[in-house]
Amino acid sequence: MVIGYRLTERTGVYQSVITAVEGGCRHIDTAYLYLTEDLVGKAVENVIDRGIVKREDLFITTKLSFRVLTRAQVIPSIKESLKRLKLDYVDLVLIHTPCDVLGLKPGFPKKSECSRNHTLEVWKGLEDAKRLCLTRSIGVSNFNSTDMASILADSDTVPAVNQIETNPTFAHQELVAYCQSKNIVVTGYAPFGFLVSRPFNDLALPPTVDDPFLVSQAEKYDVTVNQLKDLRQAVLWAIESGWRTIDTDVNEDIIAEAVNEAIRCGLVTREELFIIARSGKKKFNLLDLWTGMEDAKELGLTKSIGVGNFRKEDLISILPYCTTKPAVNEIEVNPTFTNIELVEYCQKQAIIVMAYAPLGFAVPRPEVTKRPPPSLTDPVLVKMAKKYDVTTAQVLLRYVIERGTVPITRSVNKNHIKQNRDILNFTLTDEEVDIINGYNKNWPVYPAEKRLNDYNIKMEHASRRNKKLY
DSSP states (O other): OEEEOOGGGOTTHHHHHHHHHHTTOOEEEOOTTTTOHHHHHHHHHHHHHTTSOOGGGOEEEEEOOTTOOSHHHHHHHHHHHHHHHTOSOEEEEEESOSSOTTOOSTTOOOTTSOOHHHHHHHHHHHHHHHHTTSEEEEEEESOOHHHHHHHHHHOSSOOSEEEEEOBTTBOOHHHHHHHHHTTOEEEEESTTGGGSOOTTOOOOOSOOTTOHHHHHHHHHTTSOGGGTTHHHHHHHHHHHHTOOEEEOSSOHHHHHHHHHHHHHTTSOOGGGOEEEOOOOOSOOOHHHHHHHHHHHHHTTSOSOOOEESOOHHHHHTTTTTOSSOOSEEEEEOBTTBOOHHHHHHHHHTTOEEEEESTTGGGSOOTTOSSOOSOOTTOHHHHHHHHHHTSOHHHHHHHHHHHTTOEEOOOOOOHHHHHHHHGGGGOOOOHHHHHHHHTTOOSOOSSOHHHHHHHHHHHHHHHHHHHGGGO
8 A cells, every 4th residue: 555645635634644654555646736745854864763663664655857858867857856855865756747748848748749769769868867866766657558568668677566547436457457468566645536525626426435335345344345455455465465374253264265375376285374263142052052063073074273362261171071182272461451460370271362452442443542652662662662773563562572471463564564574573572572572551442341242243243244155
């Protein structure tokens, strides 16, 4: 996912960039035209100084001014952008359009009648900038296949990206397919199309956010209409990044689609994946249900069996009588809900603890207005993050590992998913673990009553869609 800022949105840009980065977004898109480079630069400086991210964690894109029409103008223009962004380099620079929009070059066509010579000359300037390490990648924007071909025919550098509009009412399938055939990544702007209001266009084309088909799909996957694609893509990104444990809940069908696609594409084999599923949550006799889980294991339907949200007394009710001990107890563990006694009990019984909500209240929780410390900007955590050259979020995830538990992370952001894997590259001291333990308030993100309420809501959605099957 990319967060972008245009000239109509200058007010609030600074804070929204900070909020986006704190929420896990790592790709920021701006341009000379948008008049937001300076605000983006200040926000990036803020989150780096506070230890939220490192510069290399961010992917920052900008675009050349419409006034840049020659090779000689490219490098000075990029250097000015870097000054506004307060950066030594950007990750991607794009030619904003193949057209001489302002009509600044005599004899050159404007707007739709673009000059191939003009774009090729500017492209050579971008290649110069890449050689000087002013940008790590170069690309184009709003180029059609003819514009792309003019560069590919006379250049040794294939554009890394073509940023174009793509959405339900303007699918751009032919151009997208062309770019993909050339290994050019397509970045799609205006992805919601007319699902959201457009101040410069009074068209009202379908689909809308209340479109029956989109609503049915959203209910099927327990997401909003706008989130439909996120979960499937996140699973694929996670597998591609090296993750092999996948924890499912009521979204098993969409996760299954992603897993099957990853297997078909050769990213993994089924044997390499460790997939966790859950039984239903009706009232039951724990020992009777556990015996059924042992039966399933004996039949080869699952390689391992375990429990979730079990208290010490729940475990005691089955351990003396079972033939197979739970492999796992999945419970909440984080700085404000350390769960020390239960974790220690499980470890004494050789039961692995998998920890959900490992960041606690350090990240936004929609239903909580006043969050207990620590936050991602906590001075103590920031100091630790700087010591190890990591983010504060990575410090908290590493803390959970130092406790001998396995953190369950939840993200649909590609860079964030990769970051989560990097927590294996450093260790905290015992003293630092004790300091983080000191934040404990016995305040869970998901108290029992909230877990039950969330489950009932999900089951209500599931019940509605299941009625369509009978």
